[in-house]
Every structure is written in C-alpha cells, then in structure tokens.
Amino acid sequence: MTLHLDSVTLTYPDGDRRLTALDRVTLVAQPGSLTAVVGPSGSGKSSLLAVAATLIRPDSGRVLLEGRDLAALDDRDRTTARRDEIGIVFQSSNLLASLTALDQLLVIAHLAGTPLDAARQRARDLLDAVGLAGQADRRPHQLSGGQRQRVTIARGLMNEPSLLLVDEPTSSLDTERGLAVLDLIRRLTTERGLTTVMVTHQRDHLVAADHVVEIVDGRLAGGMTSPSPYAAGAGDPATLTPARGRDAS
Numbered sequence: 001m002t003l004h005l006d007s008v009t010l011t012y013p014d015g016d017r018r019l020t021a022l023d024r025v026t027l028v029a030q031p032g033s034l035t036a037v038v039g040p041s042g043s044g045k046s047s048l049l050a051v052a053a054t055l056i057r058p059d060s061g062r063v064l065l066e067g068r069d070l071a072a073l074d075d076r077d078r079t080t081a082r083r084d085e086i087g088i089v090f091q092s093s094n095l096l097a098s099l100t101a102l103d104q105l106l107v108i109a110h111l112a113g114t115p116l117d118a119a120r121q122r123a124r125d126l127l128d129a130v131g132l133a134g135q136a137d138r139r140p141h142q143l144s145g146g147q148r149q150r151v152t153i154a155r156g157l158m159n160e161p162s163l164l165l166v167d168e169p170t171s172s173l174d175t176e177r178g179l180a181v182l183d184l185i186r187r188l189t190t191e192r193g194l195t196t197v198m199v200t201h202q203r204d205h206l207v208a209a210d211h212v213v214e215i216v217d218g219r220l221a222g223g224m225t226s227p228s229p230y231a232a233g234a235g236d237p238a239t240l241t242p243a244r245g246r247d248a249s
C-alpha cells in the first residue's frame with residue numbers, strides 16, 4: 001500500500017510555547033520500496049515515524065495509506081489499522097525476556113485473534129525467513145544482538161503488514177551484523193512488496209535504499225541528500241529520488 005504523508009505538521013508542548021517537530025512534511029513511499037530517512041539528532045525523524053505509525057496524531061495534514069486518512073480515524077479504528085496494516089520495528093520495541101523467539105511472534109497473533117495453528121505456521125515461516133529457524137525455542141538472553149533484532153523484525157511482520165516502519169534497526173549492532181540486518185530488511189521489502197520507511201544514522205546504509213529523504217529542523221531538506229552517491233539529486237520534496245548503485249538482488 002502506498003504511504004502518503006500530506007503536509008504533515010506536528011508540534012509538542014514546550015513550556016508556554018509549541019515546538020514544531022514536523023513542518024508541512026510531504027512524502028510518498030511505494031510498495032516494494034525502501035525509503036531511508038536521515039537527518040541530524042532532533043530533526044524530527046522519530047516523530048515522522050511515530051506519525052506514520054499512527055502513534056501520534058499530527059496537528060494538521062493527512063497520513064494516507066492507500067488513500068485512507070489514518071490521522072482522521074478515531075482511536076479505535078486507528079488501533080485496528082495499526083495492528084492490521086503496520087509493522088513497527090522501533091529501537092524501543094524490546095522483546096519479552098521470558099518468551100522464546102517463537103512465542104514473541106505468537107503473542108502478536110494472539111492479540112490479533114489469529115487461530116493458533118495458522119499463527120504457529122506463520123511464525124515458523126517468518127523465523128525461517130529471517131534465518132532463525134534453528135533458534136525458535138531460544139529466549140532473548142540466549143540470542144545475539146543481531147538475532148534479537150531479527151526476531152524483532154519477524155515480529156513486526158507477524159500480522160502481514162503492508163507498511164513497515166523501522167527506527168535505527170542496527171544501532172546496537174557491530175558493522176557486520178548491522179549490514180546483515182539491513183540486507184534482511186531490503187530483501188523482505190522486495191520479496192513481500194512492503195512499503196518500508198527506515199530511519200538511519202548510518203550513511204553507508206543508504207546504498208540499500210531506493211529513496212533517501214533528509215529532514216532538518218522538521219522539514220524535508222531540499223529533497224535529497226545530495227552528497228550521497230546513492231541519491232540522484234535534489235527536487236520536489238514530494239518526489240522521492242531513486243537511489244543509484246543498489247544491487248536489488
């Protein structure tokens with residue numbers, strides 16, 4: 001499903017004033033594409049993901065998923081849309097310490113009311129897809145950092161979302177494991193036709209992205225990260241620029 005943030009503005013209370021975290025941000029992300037969001041600390045990257053995830057309602061603007069404005073839904077419908085359509089892999093999405101990798105996924109299916117047999121099959125398929133078929137019965141402390149991150153990604157896909165939102169997926173990993181997780185996100189995006197939006201600090205990750213958007217002080221900055229060899233240049237912020245040099249396989 002296509003994600004279209006249409007002139008989204010978000011402010012937070014800041015003493016007796018308001019701090020503008022997102023200032024009329026417009027972007028479009030398509031199915032099967034990976035959009036990387038970069039920018040300095042405090043520029044609004046996490047806020048953008050939180051709005052797209054319907055975790056925060058913007059002050060103004062629309063959050064359109066396949067033309068449906070999620071920002072305009074009441075709380076109940078937003079929760080349902082989030083559960084059914086959006087996979088969230090955030091830095092803070094910690095695994096539950098006492099549950100096995102398989103059970104981390106089954107909890108999500110249970111909350112969505114998926115029958116157990118179907119859920120178990122799907123969870124095993126997903127753990128297989130992220131390279132953890134042999135670790136299904138391990139608890140988080142028995143897994144490496146990269147493996148835990150893979151479980152988090154599999155969990156984010158458990159309800160077959162169309163939109164995958166990922167915040168700094170490799171921040172706690174060394175370079176090699178970070179690149180493996182990045183490859184995984186790239187592959188799942190292509191294979192499953194996900195609309196993926198990923199915040200990253202690491203410029204070397206941009207090679208995996210189809211599009212790169214830079215945000216500065218809550219605004220999309222001149223379209224693209226022009227110094228990047230991967231983005232094809234600046235333009236209308238609404239028109240994301242295809243990356244170059246990516247091996248799509």
Ligand SMILES: Nc1ncnc2c1ncn2[C@@H]1O[C@H](COP(=O)(O)OP(=O)(O)OP(=O)(O)O)[C@@H](O)[C@H]1O
Nearest residue numbers: 012013019021039040041042043044045046047048
């Ligand atoms: N709940 C909040 N209340 C008030 N201000 C907030 C809140 N969350 C974020 N902000 C402010 O909004 C701005 C954007 O924050 P945001 O977390 O989106 O930035 P970011 O680009 O993700 O930063 P980082 O890279 O450091 O994680 C910052 O000035 C931040 O201080």
